[in-house]
Amino acid sequence: MSNATMNRRNFLKIGATAGGGLLIGMEWLAACHPGASGPATMQTLNAFIRIGTDGLITIMAPNPEIGQGVKTALPMIVAEELDVDWKKVIIEQAALDTDKYTRQVAGGSGSVKSSWAPFRQAGATGRQLLVNAAADKWKVDPAACTTEEGVVYHKASGKKATYGELAEKAATMPVPKDVKLKDPKSFKIVGTSKTNYDLKDIVTGKQKYGIDTKREGMLYATIVRPPAFGQTLVSFDDSAARKMNGVSNVVRFDNKIAVLGRSTWEVMQAAKAIKAEWKDDGTLESTDDYKKNFEKTLAKLPDEPKRKDGNIKKGFAGAAKIVEAAYECPFIPHNTMEPMNFFAHVKDGGVELHGPIQLPEKARNTIADKFKFPKEKITVMTTRMGGGFGRRLMTDFIEEAVAVSQLAKAPVNVIWKREDDMSGGFYRPMALYKYKAAVDANNKLIAWHHHSVGVTGNTARENNFPAGAVANLQVDTHEYKSPVTTGPWRAPIHNYIAYSEESFLDEIAHSTGKDPVQLRLELLAQAKANPVGKVDYDADRYAAVIKKAAEMAGWGTNKPGVYLGFGSHFSFSSYAAQVVELANVNGQLKINKIYCAIDCGIVVNKTGAMNQAEGAMIDGLGHAMYGELTLTKGKPDQHNYDTYRLIRMREAPPVEIHFMENTIDPTGLGEPALPPVAAALSNAIFAATGQRLRSQPFIKHEEVFSMQKKTEV
Amino acid sequence: MAVFNLTINKEDYKVDVDPQMPLLWVIRDFAGLTGTKYGCGIAQCGACTVHLDGTAVRSCSIPVSSIGTQKVVTIEGLSEKGDHPLQLAWEETDVPQCGYCQAGQIMNAASFLKDKPHPTDAEIDNMMSGNICRCGTYNRIKKAIQLAAKGGDHE
The missing domain is CATH 1.10.150.120 ([2Fe-2S]-binding domain)
Structure with a gap:
């Protein structure tokens, strides 16, 4: 293959003009002699693009794929500006490479938002290189050349050449600066539907996930961890485990014991045979303890409010009516369908890491710090993930894999049992929210007090609506320290704030005789005309989705036996509004449909976006209905799907989604459709039954459901 | 430990494992067919579903010793060309x-x-x-x- 390899390499960096000062690594490789009869050669145009002499275009997908669709959507952005035929595009997942890529992150619904400008730039730069190569070859003005689906044309002379034919020359051309981006109106790929790139492999079982990783000499490992939060390991007896079939080693690290062997099941069985003694190393708390302690904490205000507009004392003093309510939020685990796992091979003073991680760069930094490996001796390859939802923003399972590989001196794949995964922490934090609002004699909302506590740093999103629309507003939060680990869970904090605040707004609307949709629109009009303090959202875009969702659901038209509930939320720079339509069918409350309007700017991949929004709504609905992890003396009470309920097909209602059409740069989408749904449902239940649900999971509110015969929502 | 002869996707496999080992782990770790997934291990999630003589079963909860001559089909063997x-x-x-x-x-x-x-x-x-x-x-x-x-x- 000497004629098909590359012998010259130099690295250039160009600024991505619209990328907020980001640099895209541009790697240049030029082949010396393209093979005349051998396999197609590949020319690397930049860190994102390789073009084969056979015309196939390889586009790199640098961001971790957790099911949010970025492995398809991000290359669509490059392909659009590069101007190629999508059918000839091959997508390759990129390993962690901080020289070439800037944000290899799956989190904060930020992949498309932050990649939009630099990825367009990368595609447009590639296209211009190919145009310049053609113009140089034909001795014509590049400006007189056009491109279409991987071909450069010079219409005046009738000349044309494919990207494949031009690739070798293009790779030797100087990097063009100030390349022109397409007018969004002329997009041919962005804004269309491209099915999930890995679809064929997924439906045929060929797709590899981290848990499928197997290497020569690799050992499977499973880990025995403290059964309760707040416990440490005293001693253990592994004599029985070591004698079991397929077990090759048992090692201890931190407060954990790893069992290694030739198969997953054998090490899982052997782990059960470990006799360990644990001791309490802190307060072992139960669910009821949190409830009591949260109440105690909220008896006082914190030293400093998170946000303070006007003066709530004055606001409440001038109230014609005061509305108060408390909302409780339970712990919930992530429950990714693929349990935590990671492959690690400590070797040659470094480590190879391979597996499902939303933050590969954080993984490398954490492992470098903790195990004292030089960063350049750590490689991280991200696999397609069987769900993330925030759990894989953590690196605990990678730290385990490295520790075990180091101790056992072998490549290992550490695989968690479902029971370990569910009881392994980093939950959505348990919290308690208290709201108090004042309205004046004209039913105008004049004061709003948010006072909350939870097992997390900040239980509020203090600059969110209705902040900006209320003259006197204060947000006070407390962090409750606990041995239970918490972390981001899809649409962190938003997922619960939206439920509690949007339900509370519904309470205000009902107690003042206002239409809930009208109340929100009035507040937004106020935030636009006369904004109070810092306002993150655009009141017009917010109002537009509210109106659209209301229109879709026929809000305001009375249909007998049908009850509507409204919820909306702004998160990750996107706007979502939803209406849940409940029907009383022979004494059973049933969700007919959920309507949703979303504004996330330009939609890159329609089918992918629709899938995200559908899934987020069903996900949000399921967790609001059924999700709760309780603890008894620090020990989770639920360990598997026999005791922890996830939504199933028969409970998933039809959904109708509308994306607002505009040419605003794209914003978040993996999360924003989740937060409003719980409020929309609880508000619909109120409309149907007059019962206000102030805690999740809803299934526990027997008083509501017992009103109906065999109620199933 | 015992030796079992299995037919998975029309191919013969011979494994020497604990008779209680669930079919799921024989398929994944011994036959090397990883398309069948582990989700819960207690037949509650369905990720491990395979066919035994054409009928869907939860492979995580069926010991290998109970398979006998029943033919196992996994996602990799559902169709020849992925065109079911x-x-x-x-x-x-x-x-x-x-x-x-x-x-x-x-x-x-x-x-x-x-x-x-x-x-x-x-x-x-x-x-x-x-x-x-x-x-x-x-x-x-x-x-x-x-x-x-x-x-x-x-x-």
């Missing part, structure tokens, strides 16, 4: 998000469609509610099953 009507319908409907549960969903649906080639919505709900999808792709799964069912009878 359900696989094609899944592609047309663009069902998966993360994709992890989808092999189990397809295997479950394939078995059920053989008995009920033209299911009602309620029948699909009932037959598919043993398979969890944490991404919430249920509506697309249902649509894909309806699409495949329209395509004709399934043998």
Whole structure:
């Protein structure tokens, strides 16, 4: 293959003009002699693009794929500006490479938002290189050349050449600066539907996930961890485990014991045979303890409010009516369908890491710090993930894999049992929210007090609506320290704030005789005309989705036996509004449909976006209905799907989604459709039954459901 | 430990394992077929669904010793070219998000469609509610099953 390899390499960096000062690594490789009869050669145009002499275009997908669709959507952005035929595009997942890529992150619904400008730039730069190569070859003005689906044309002379034919020359051309981006109106790929790139492999079982990783000499490992939060390991007896079939080693690290062997099941069985003694190393708390302690904490205000507009004392003093309510939020685990796992091979003073991680760069930094490996001796390859939802923003399972590989001196794949995964922490934090609002004699909302506590740093999103629309507003939060680990869970904090605040707004609307949709629109009009303090959202875009969702659901038209509930939320720079339509069918409350309007700017991949929004709504609905992890003396009470309920097909209602059409740069989408749904449902239940649900999971509110015969929502 | 001869996707495998080892782990760790997924280990999520003589079973809860001469088919063996009507319908409907549960969903649906080639919505709900999808792709799964069912009878 000497004629098909590359012998010259130099690295250039160009600024991505619209990328907020980001640099895209541009790697240049030029082949010396393209093979005349051998396999197609590949020319690397930049860190994102390789073009084969056979015309196939390889586009790199640098961001971790957790099911949010970025492995398809991000290359669509490059392909659009590069101007190629999508059918000839091959997508390759990129390993962690901080020289070439800037944000290899799956989190904060930020992949498309932050990649939009630099990825367009990368595609447009590639296209211009190919145009310049053609113009140089034909001795014509590049400006007189056009491109279409991987071909450069010079219409005046009738000349044309494919990207494949031009690739070798293009790779030797100087990097063009100030390349022109397409007018969004002329997009041919962005804004269309491209099915999930890995679809064929997924439906045929060929797709590899981290848990499928197997290497020569690799050992499977499973880990025995403290059964309760707040416990440490005293001693253990592994004599029985070591004698079991397929077990090759048992090692201890931190407060954990790893069992290694030739198969997953054998090490899982052997782990059960470990006799360990644990001791309490802190307060072992139960669910009821949190409830009591949260109440105690909220008896006082914190030293400093998170946000303070006007003066709530004055606001409440001038109230014609005061509305108060408390909302409780339970712990919930992530429950990714693929349990935590990671492959690690400590070797040659470094480590190879391979597996499902939303933050590969954080993984490398954490492992470098903790195990004292030089960063350049750590490689991280991200696999397609069987769900993330925030759990894989953590690196605990990678730290385990490295520790075990180091101790056992072998490549290992550490695989968690479902029971370990569910009881392994980093939950959505348990919290308690208290709201108090004042309205004046004209039913105008004049004061709003948010006072909350939870097992997390900040239980509020203090600059969110209705902040900006209320003259006197204060947000006070407390962090409750606990041995239970918490972390981001899809649409962190938003997922619960939206439920509690949007339900509370519904309470205000009902107690003042206002239409809930009208109340929100009035507040937004106020935030636009006369904004109070810092306002993150655009009141017009917010109002537009509210109106659209209301229109879709026929809000305001009375249909007998049908009850509507409204919820909306702004998160990750996107706007979502939803209406849940409940029907009383022979004494059973049933969700007919959920309507949703979303504004996330330009939609890159329609089918992918629709899938995200559908899934987020069903996900949000399921967790609001059924999700709760309780603890008894620090020990989770639920360990598997026999005791922890996830939504199933028969409970998933039809959904109708509308994306607002505009040419605003794209914003978040993996999360924003989740937060409003719980409020929309609880508000619909109120409309149907007059019962206000102030805690999740809803299934526990027997008083509501017992009103109906065999109620199933 | 005991030796078992298994037929998986028309190929013969010989494994020397504990008779209690669930079929799932024989398929994954010994036959090296990783398309069948581990989700819960207690037959609650359906990710591990395979066919035993054409019938969908949860491979995580069936000991290898109980297989005998029954033929095992996994997602890799559902069709020769990945063109089972359900696989094609899944592609047309663009069902998966993360994709992890989808092999189990397809295997479950394939078995059920053989008995009920033209299911009602309620029948699909009932037959598919043993398979969890944490991404919430249920509506697309249902649509894909309806699409495949329209395509004709399934043998």
